[in-house]
Amino acid sequence: MNEAPSVRLLELMGEWERAEAEVLSCLGEWDRAGTWGEDGACTPVAWLTNRAPVTKGDAVRLIRAARLAGDHDRTGKALAAGDIKSAHVHVLARAVRHREDQYPDHEDVLIDAATEHEPEWFRHLARQWRAIADDVAAGAEAEKQFEHRRFHCSATFGGTVVGDFELDPEGGAIVLAALEARDQPDPVTEGDLGRSRSQRWADNFVEIMAEDLERPPPGGRVPHTVDLVVDADTLAGTPPSDLGAARCELDLVGPVAPETARRLACDAAIGRVVTQGRSEILDLGRRTRLVSRAQRRALARRDRGCGFPGCDRPHWWCDAHHIVHWIRGGGTDLDNLILLCRRHHVLSHEGGWKLERAPDGTITAVPP
Numbered sequence: 001m002n003e004a005p006s007v008r009l010l011e012l013m014g015e016w017e018r019a020e021a022e023v024l025s026c027l028g029e030w031d032r033a034g035t036w037g038e039d040g041a042c043t044p045v046a047w048l049t050n051r052a053p054v055t056k057g058d059a060v061r062l063i064r065a066a067r068l069a070g071d072h073d074r075t076g077k078a079l080a081a082g083d084i085k086s087a088h089v090h091v092l093a094r095a096v097r098h099r100e101d102q103y104p105d106h107e108d109v110l111i112d113a114a115t116e117h118e119p120e121w122f123r124h125l126a127r128q129w130r131a132i133a134d135d136v137a138a139g140a141e142a143e144k145q146f147e148h149r150r151f152h153c154s155a156t157f158g159g160t161v162v163g164d165f166e167l168d169p170e171g172g173a174i175v176l177a178a179l180e181a182r183d184q185p186d187p188v189t190e191g192d193l194g195r196s197r198s199q200r201w202a203d204n205f206v207e208i209m210a211e212d213l214e215r216p217p218p219g220g221r222v223p224h225t226v227d228l229v230v231d232a233d234t235l236a237g238t239p240p241s242d243l244g245a246a247r248c249e250l251d252l253v254g255p256v257a258p259e260t261a262r263r264l265a266c267d268a269a270i271g272r273v274v275t276q277g278r279s280e281i282l283d284l285g286r287r288t289r290l291v292s293r294a295q296r297r298a299l300a301r302r303d304r305g306c307g308f309p310g311c312d313r314p315h316w317w318c319d320a321h322h323i324v325h326w327i328r329g330g331g332t333d334l335d336n337l338i339l340l341c342r343r344h345h346v347l348s349h350e351g352g353w354k355l356e357r358a359p360d361g362t363i364t365a366v367p368p
C-alpha cells in the first residue's frame with residue numbers, strides 16, 4: 001500500500017489548520033479596528049466577498065468565528081495555542097447564536113469539552129449545550145420548528161411524484177425510525193451492487209404507505225384504494241382510434257405508460273378497472289382475483305424469491321408476473337407465473353426484457 005498520499009494529505013491539512021487559526025485571529029483584529037471601512041465597504045462581509053476567494057456564506061461564517069474568538073479570552077487563547085481547532089470555533093459560533101448572553105458563564109465548560117473531543121463529537125455536545133443553556137429560548141425555538149412543519153407532495157406533468165418536507169424533532173425522529181427500521185442493505189452480487197440507500201428509503205416509504213392503505217380505516221369508513229383505469233385496447237397495445245375513450249391512468253397521479261399498466265395489471269397491490277369504449281367496464285378486480293392466495297403460496301414455495309436469473313430477493317418483496325400476459329391470452333396458472341422483485345418486474349415490462357421458461361423450469365432472461 002502506498003501511504004505517501006495519505007501522509008501528504010494530513011500534512012497539508014495540518015498546515016491548513018494553522019493557517020485558518022491565524023486567519024481567524026487576524027480577521028478578528030481587522031474587524032475590531034474597522035479597517036474594512038477604510039475602503040468604503042459597507043460591511044466586513046462585503047469587503048471579504050469582493051476581495052477574497054470566498055462566498056458570502058463563507059465570509060459570514062469566518063467573521064462569526066473570528067468575533068467569538070476575539071471577544072472571549074479563553075476561546076481565543078485556546079485557538080492560538082492549538083488546544084482547540086478552528087473547526088471547534090466554527091461549531092461554537094453556530095451554537096452560541098441567540099445564546100450570546102450565556103456564553104461567558106459557560107465558556108470554560110465548552111472549551112474544556114472542545115479541548116477533549118474531536119470536532120464531530122464536539123458538534124453533538126455543542127448542540128446539546130444549546131438545547132439546555134437557555135430553557136426559554138430553546139422552548140421558543142422548538143415552538144417555531146413545530147409551526148414550520150410542512151409536507152408537500154404532488155404529481156408532476158411527467159407522472160412522477162415529488163415532494164419535500166420539514167419536520168419538528170419529534171415528528172422527524174418518528175419518520176427516521178420507521179424508515180430505518182425496515183432498512184436492510186441488499187446483498188452485493190457480481191454485477192449488481194443492490195439498491196442505493198436513497199432507493200431503499202424510497203421503497204421503505206412506499207411500503208409503509210401501502211401497508212397503511214391495506215389497514216381498515218377507523219370508524220367503519222370505506223377503505224381508500226388506488227385504482228388503475230385502463231381501456232382494453234391500450235392494455236392490448238392497440239393504438240387508440242378515439243382519444244376520448246382511451247384511458248391509461250392511475251388515481252391521483254394521472255396517465256402512466258401502457259407497459260406500466262400491464263405490469264400493474266399483472267399482479268400488484270393496486271386495483272384495476274379495465275374499460276371498453278367511453279363507459280363500459282369490462283373487468284373490476286383486485287389482486288386476489290388475479291393470483292389467488294393459494295397460488296401465491298405455491299409460488300413462494302417453488303421460486304422462494306425473485307425468479308429473474310441471479311436475483312436473490314426474497315418472495316415477500318415480489319409480485320407475481322405473467323410470463324405471457326393475460327391480455328395476450330396467458331393463463332393465471334403456475335406454469336405461466338413467476339415471482340419477480342419490483343426491480344426485475346419493472347425490467348420485464350418497462351425495460352423490455354423477455355423471460356422464457358424451458359420445460360425443465362429454467363428461466364432465461366433475454367435483453368431487449
Ligand SMILES: [Zn+2]
Nearest residue numbers: 263266321322
Ligand atoms: Zn408482470
Ligand SMILES: [Zn+2]
Nearest residue numbers: 306311341344
Ligand atoms: Zn429480482
